[in-house]
Amino acid sequence: MLKKLCAKAFPKSLWVYHVNAGACNGCDIEVINVLTPYYDAERFGIKLVGSPRHADVLLVSGPVTRQIAPALRRVYEAVPNPKLVFAIGSCPTGGNVFFDSYATLGGLDTVLPVDYFIPGCPPRPEAILYGVAVALGLASKKVAPITMTQSHPEEILKKFEQAQREYK
Amino acid sequence: MFMSKLKEALICLKAGRVTAAFPLGPEPHPPGDWYRGKIAVDVEKCIGCGGCANVCPARLIEITDDGPQRIIEYFLKRCTYCGRCAEVCPEDAIAMTREYQLATNLNDDLYIRTELYMGPCGRCGRCFKPASPLDKMMVTGFRNQSEGK
Numbered sequence: 001m002l003k004k005l006c007a008k009a010f011p012k013s014l015w016v017y018h019v020n021a022g023a024c025n026g027c028d029i030e031v032i033n034v035l036t037p038y039y040d041a042e043r044f045g046i047k048l049v050g051s052p053r054h055a056d057v058l059l060v061s062g063p064v065t066r067q068i069a070p071a072l073r074r075v076y077e078a079v080p081n082p083k084l085v086f087a088i089g090s091c092p093t094g095g096n097v098f099f100d101s102y103a104t105l106g107g108l109d110t111v112l113p114v115d116y117f118i119p120g121c122p123p124r125p126e127a128i129l130y131g132v133a134v135a136l137g138l139a140s141k142k143v144a145p146i147t148m149t150q151s152h153p154e155e156i157l158k159k160f161e162q163a164q165r166e167y168k
Numbered sequence: 169m170f171m172s173k174l175k176e177a178l179i180c181l182k183a184g185r186v187t188a189a190f191p192l193g194p195e196p197h198p199p200g201d202w203y204r205g206k207i208a209v210d211v212e213k214c215i216g217c218g219g220c221a222n223v224c225p226a227r228l229i230e231i232t233d234d235g236p237q238r239i240i241e242y243f244l245k246r247c248t249y250c251g252r253c254a255e256v257c258p259e260d261a262i263a264m265t266r267e268y269q270l271a272t273n274l275n276d277d278l279y280i281r282t283e284l285y286m287g288p289c290g291r292c293g294r295c296f297k298p299a300s301p302l303d304k305m306m307v308t309g310f311r312n313q314s315e316g317k
Contacts (some may be wrong), residue, residue: 094246131271
């Protein structure tokens, strides 16, 4: 449903406003790398703008620090509807190593509703482009939660006994 | 000034097309062996020692014991891809894959849960060691068995 809404709401180009919410600058450099002619996100109509009032998308990097949280909320309110929020890097997706620090709020989803997460520390430019492609509906996401169970020792024993019987 | 602009234009023309066709075409730089992407856990190899949980800088590996069963949860949303868990693992159960296309709309997608069977204590029933080496030999086979085949 969100995808449909995005396709309707953003038919032409996404203008992006980038917020550094306490990042180490690694993700910021990768974001700039994506906008260079080599990876060229501008062919999808993505453009970096200087004011949140001009933007459709909020790019946030960094594990939202306590000091920037109110400013980040104001920026989010300044972006006109409909808006998307992208979390770039492991810091806004889950808090990274700072997730339980007193100085950070541990991830962007504790502050704002986030639409797309691009994990990586920092994410490769290809990973960011892939995230953009997922958001535009050009690619489908590849990750899903995994649950694995070890085969029970008794089952192994049963298999072993069966193998022994076959051997005899 | 005009000449410099002309020169710039000439340089740009000379360079030709440099943009990679990435999300629609092939990736321009596929990651090599050195690349550390999302971790992959081999649950049959894991002995539940908890070494990975000890060294993880983001403390994303949580271990809970449920009777003879040990549950190890990996909250990969805060993974820094440092590779220390793979380095410390004595059984090479954790490996760093080259998977980096992890963008999602739910950060709970980055989650692995493994359930291991441990050797429980005879008195209290809590797990304290991996399933016995004898169990492992039953999987790998004994010597006289391999000779026969």
